[in-house]
Amino acid sequence: MTAPLASRLRGFGTTIFAEMSALAVATGSVNLGQGFPDYPGPPEVLDVARAAIGTGADQYPPGPGIPELRAAVADHRQRSCGSPAYDPDTEVLVTAGATEALAAAMLALLEPGDEVVLFEPIYDSYSASVAMAGGVIRPVPLHPPEDGAGPWTFDEAELRAAITPRTRLLLVNSPHNPTGTVLSGEELAVLAELATTHDLVVLTDEVYEHLVFDGARHVSLATLPGMRERTLVVSSAGKTFNVTGWKVGWVCGPAALVAAVRTAKQFLTYVNAGPFQPAVAAGLRLPGAYFTGIARDLQYRRDVLVAGLRDAGLPVISPRATYFATVDVRGVQPDGDGLAFCRALPERAGVVAIPTVVFYTPEHAALGRHLVRFAFCKNDAVLAEAVERLRRLA
Numbered sequence: 205m206t207a208p209l210a211s212r213l214r215g216f217g218t219t220i221f222a223e224m225s226a227l228a229v230a231t232g233s234v235n236l237g238q239g240f241p242d243y244p245g246p247p248e249v250l251d252v253a254r255a256a257i258g259t260g261a262d263q264y265p266p267g268p269g270i271p272e273l274r275a276a277v278a279d280h281r282q283r284s285c286g287s288p289a290y291d292p293d294t295e296v297l298v299t300a301g302a303t304e305a306l307a308a309a310m311l312a313l314l315e316p317g318d319e320v321v322l323f324e325p326i327y328d329s330y331s332a333s334v335a336m337a338g339g340v341i342r343p344v345p346l347h348p349p350e351d352g353a354g355p356w357t358f359d360e361a362e363l364r365a366a367i368t369p370r371t372r373l374l375l376v377n378s379p380h381n382p383t384g385t386v387l388s389g390e391e392l393a394v395l396a397e398l399a400t401t402h403d404l405v406v407l408t409d410e411v412y413e414h415l416v417f418d419g420a421r422h423v424s425l426a427t428l429p430g431m432r433e434r435t436l437v438v439s440s441a442g443k444t445f446n447v448t449g450w451k452v453g454w455v456c457g458p459a460a461l462v463a464a465v466r467t468a469k470q471f472l473t474y475v476n477a478g479p480f481q482p483a484v485a486a487g488l489r490l491p492g493a494y495f496t497g498i499a500r501d502l503q504y505r506r507d508v509l510v511a512g513l514r515d516a517g518l519p520v521i522s523p524r525a526t527y528f529a530t531v532d533v534r535g536v537q538p539d540g541d542g543l544a545f546c547r548a549l550p551e552r553a554g555v556v557a558i559p560t561v562v563f564y565t566p567e568h569a570a571l572g573r574h575l576v577r578f579a580f581c582k583n584d585a586v587l588a589e590a591v592e593r594l595r596r597l598a
């Protein structure tokens with residue numbers, strides 16, 4: 205038999221996460237590779253899910269999601285980021301995580317050969333879902349800060365050059381995984397101007413909307429003038445309520461775009477997460493103090509890991525958001541190869557991290573070759589153990 209994998213999925217075979225997680229187990233390493241929290245979500249949310257199991261909530265929920273959750277999503281967006289009002293009936297769709305929302309949007313909106321402009325390093329599902337929809341990615345690099353401090357930024361000329369007559373979608377992830385950067389107001393204004401000028405649909409992945417540090421503020425592109433009508437905002441419960449396994453996400457946008465996404469979504473999963481939907485609705489209605497509290501808590505974890513990495517002699521780019529810190533290994537790894545560094549780190553220090561190069565397209569691999577991503581969304585004992593072990597490198 206010839207290779208069974210369809211050509212559009214070649215190159216998406218296995219992920220580094222499987223290799224590194226296996227290495228973590230085999231060597232008894234602390235796993236700072238995968239980006240999920242190892243501490244539970246708020247009891248107010250977990251209790252609602254427990255109570256919902258064994259009730260009618262176990263059966264298929266309505267296709268667009270339960271009304272209670274759609275209303276909570278619309279209210280929450282207005283309350284938390286001054287977002288425009290969304291009609292819960294026609295402008296909010298519940299999905300199987302942000303991942304399905306993004307995939308369904310690609311499948312719904314792209315014609316074969318249509319181009320998607322996005323920032324690189326790239327969250328891994330984007331390239332695959334564009335490929336599954338028959339689209340083509342046009343990556344624009346986010347450049348790390350020269351001095352290791354400050355945000356990653358894009359070059360406006362590089363962004364403009366990536367837009368062609370075939371560009372259909374602009375896909376923006378801010379706060380950004382894996383760099384932990386938050387796009388500034390000026391950067392968002394550039395994106396809005398380009399989207400309007402070239403009549404692009406904008407897809408924003410805002411799953412880290414609440415995990416922002418140092419007083420930085422997340423601003424949704426949909427809130428900029430003229431953007432609501434062309435923007436699909438995607439977010440999810442996983443990162444906000446420490447329930448990454450629940451896979452409850454949503455998309456908000458103008459009715460015609462949301463209807464298009466719903467058309468694709470109904471034949472992917474149709475519905476999901478019956479008992480978790482009311483729980484997430486309860487979560488979104490928690491007081492503002494919950495959301496500022498999770499940011500503060502995670503900022504503390506960031507500080508612990510960043511200090512530990514620095515003590516270990518690793519130059520680190522401290523993130524302003526998300527779960528991840530980036531280390532430049534050029535000073536500590538003779539050939540500057542982040543992949544080799546990650547493969548050796550379990551033996552050397554008993555810690556697992558992910559080489560950032562896996563988030564780059566092969567053409568731009570040189571840009572990420574020397575970078576490594578460490579996750580800090582881990583409990584106190586795990587972080588303390590990781591920091592202790594990293595000291596061996598010093």
Ligand SMILES: *Cc1c(COP(=O)(O)O)cnc(C)c1O
Nearest residue numbers: 301302303327381411440442453
């Ligand atoms: C975790 C993550 C997702 C996936 O969200 P789910 O709700 O689990 O599907 C999407 N985008 C980014 C940038 C993420 O880090």
